[in-house]
Amino acid sequence: MLATPPIWFILLAFFAALGPLVFIHEYGHYIVGRWFGIGADTFSIGFGREVAGWTDKRGTRWKIGWLPLGGYVKFAGDMDPASMGQGLDKLPPHERLRAFHGKPVWQRALVVAAGPVANFLLAILIFAAFIAIYGAPRAPAVVATVLEGSPAAAAGLRPGDRIISANGSAIDDFTDLTDLTRLRPGEPLRLSYVRDGRAADLDVTIATVTEVDRFGQQYRVGRLGIGSGKLVYEKVGALQLLPEAVKVTGTVIHGTMVGLWQIITGRRPLTELGGPVKMAQLAGQVASLGPFEFVQLLAFFSINLGFINLLPVPMLDGGHLALYAVEAARRRPLGARAQEWLFRGGLAALLTLMLVATLNDLSSVGLWQALGRLLG
Template structure:
């Protein structure tokens, strides 16, 4: 019993706390833009399945907390299900007073705005969290000066030398050696471009980091990029840098751009056969990571919330029916054609999307449990 309680408090509670915040913000984005466009909203639900707690507001929307806390949805009047698939019969037979308020009867640009609002809300949440943490706590930094270049390493072959001051990597400004490490580490087996200052002269070096497998503080194995350099060992000063409010905006936007670009590169690896399936994670892995990060303190957990919020926003924009990106694809096609796709075509798309999302969920769950188990045994 004690072990179960410990597991519950250490992994499940942090995971559900993080997920609930992200889902609430995502669905609130859909809800607010729908309300601003006069859409009749039937249900706002955190979780799926049987209702546990619920109430109706003055606009007739049912707010509910459901039994399975692994997502949520906003359902509009005239939808046949929580995925916002239109019920053609309801729309066709709607009361004349209600008809203009049905989501299906809004113009295509209003529908695009409502659907895009969820992922955009996730991006805004990420920005607010990262910006607040940067202003409130600043960041510890070490001058980005190369100390040692390991003989026979990628760095030596590319021409890096001790004393080089790293200016940028792949267009991202390097403010400290920790930036340089992270930019290289997140590019295993991918070409990176390094801009540096060598004795007052600007130099450009292009190299491909080796893939190294390392163990993090929680015992998880991670594949990262390495080039074979260390920082200037004579420079042990660690300084706290606090940007101003305006500079912090630029730094936060750059951080979000970095996360999006590296996430896209990670997904792109699977299309060229370089992807590592063990790096994919579903609910079990996210719960595990949430529990591990929670041990580092509330700030670390808040930072994880920002990162997951952005990744969920990106995932939802994939052009797969059932996801927000699939709806957006349909509406963009409608905007170009001047008329919507037939209900039959949309239905086929939603069935395909459902099968794809379900397959991905099963695979990641299997990957989190079976693959991870045998990975440990290896």
């Protein structure tokens, strides 16, 4: 088991990961806003008091805040934190032309969506680079081994069986089956397979296994008890790099969606929800393994940042997009009071989520156990 890196290294790795990802996200908003002629008053990495910054020739203040846990772009005409555009009619005509809320709803929607899209594009580029260097991972969906006493053995699977679908979803690669089962511990699964040229079906219940990583952290995952043949990395042509990278990104997004839904529906414990402390710990641990592992982690962090921001929660990009969809359907925005209550509710939900995630993080690093020993 590897030793956990020191605190200074964890913090350095965390900020080295978070800073570029926040910049990419906010720059997505900023550059699309510029394309539509929207002025930007402030581009900030971090919150709170400015510790460094400069003003460019367009009048945008680029700055770094003392609390580097996020960032924002304040567009012209954004006069309230909820970005509801109140008081737009009070602006001079030349300012109204460059104001965010003076633009058509479709342009505002594209500006908001550009942040998460930028995070997804970054992940795709990182994965494409890894595929160009190492090749695309390939593992035929053929059972090589069956663990004695496992759910697969009890269901009757044998070495040589070729899995063709699981719960109706086609299985083209063994990793497709692995990804599906890992995210569904304890759930029933219907497999279609081919044995000696004949197709058949069987039902199996995925086992729940607790895994411990190299740093001693525990995770609940699903397992069938079958193994594949040797994983190979297949070189692909230049034109296939992006499609392969998009496929990997899509798989990660799907896995994130399934995991979140399982937490919401109670299939997975709420304690598996992590926050900034967990993210910092993971960044430090992976960075200690080497630069290639750290860059790969950045891709996963970038996907998660984009995904979380697309959730339809007011105060997040997804919440703004939902309101713009309502505005487009009604051909007028919701009233200021309705939007205000929605944003208050969204803020309360986010604060609650952050509190739960932080409490989970503190538990994962052993704070409550340490306090219990101290008070006991």
